[in-house]
Structure formats: C-alpha cells, structure tokens
Amino acid sequence: MFATLATTAVVTHAGPWAAGFGWVFFLIPVFWFLVIGLIIFLVTRSRRRYWAHGGPDGSYGPPWMRAGSAESTLSERFAKGDIDETEYRARLEVLRANRPNA
Incomplete structure (x- = not known):
C-alpha cells in the first residue's frame, strides 16, 4: 500500500515529464533561438531600410560609404x-x- 502511495505521489508531483512529455524541454531553447533570430532580423531590416532611404543628411548607403x-x-x-x-x-x-x- 505504501509503495502504491509513494509511486502515485512521485508521478503526481514529478510533473508532465514523468508522464512522457520530457521532449517538451527541447522546445525551450528552440523558442529562445527563434526570439533572438527575430530580434536580429528586425534590427538588420530596419537598418537596411534606413540606409536605403537615406540617412539624416539625405545621403544613401551605409555610413562608411556615404562620403x-x-x-x-x-x-x-x-x-x-x-x-x-x-x-x-x-x-x-x-x-x-x-x-x-x-
């Protein structure tokens, strides 16, 4: 009886990974890689748009080529x-x- 209660308590308190959902933890790094990649994509996209339409002085191209x-x-x-x-x-x-x- 104590063995059954102990097993039930371990399975109940162990969380979803004890029930066969251990693969869910692989999604956490994938999520953060996607978030960081999205941030990098948006920053580079805004820089390219800024450079393509002219900077504050109206010249085109990246700053090192505006001379x-x-x-x-x-x-x-x-x-x-x-x-x-x-x-x-x-x-x-x-x-x-x-x-x-x-």
Whole structure:
C-alpha cells in the first residue's frame, strides 16, 4: 500500500515529464533561438531600410560609404582655396585616368 502511495505521489508531483512529455524541454531553447533570430532580423531590416532611404543628411548607403567621391572632395578643396587651378586640373586628370571602370 505504501509503495502504491509513494509511486502515485512521485508521478503526481514529478510533473508532465514523468508522464512522457520530457521532449517538451527541447522546445525551450528552440523558442529562445527563434526570439533572438527575430530580434536580429528586425534590427538588420530596419537598418537596411534606413540606409536605403537615406540617412539624416539625405545621403544613401551605409555610413562608411556615404562620403563623397574623390572628385567632389577635390572640387571642395579647390573651392576652399586649398589648391590652385593647375594642381586641381592635374589631380582631376589623374583621378579620371585611374577610375576602376574606365
């Protein structure tokens, strides 16, 4: 009689895993992998959307690619007076001759 009561108490208090539902515990890490994956997906998606539609300054692309082209930087330096016209034209010629898809 005590053996029957002890077995009943163990099965009752042991929870669902004693009744054959031990595989449910494998769903806990799967759930958290899915939650973390969803968070990563949403963050990268919002960043891509932000970069594709222009940042706060209206320029396109990721921050490390938003810098102006070499020609625009050279023209800004010429406009500021950092370089004279002959140096500007010489450097511009070198830049246009060394384009990657020229």
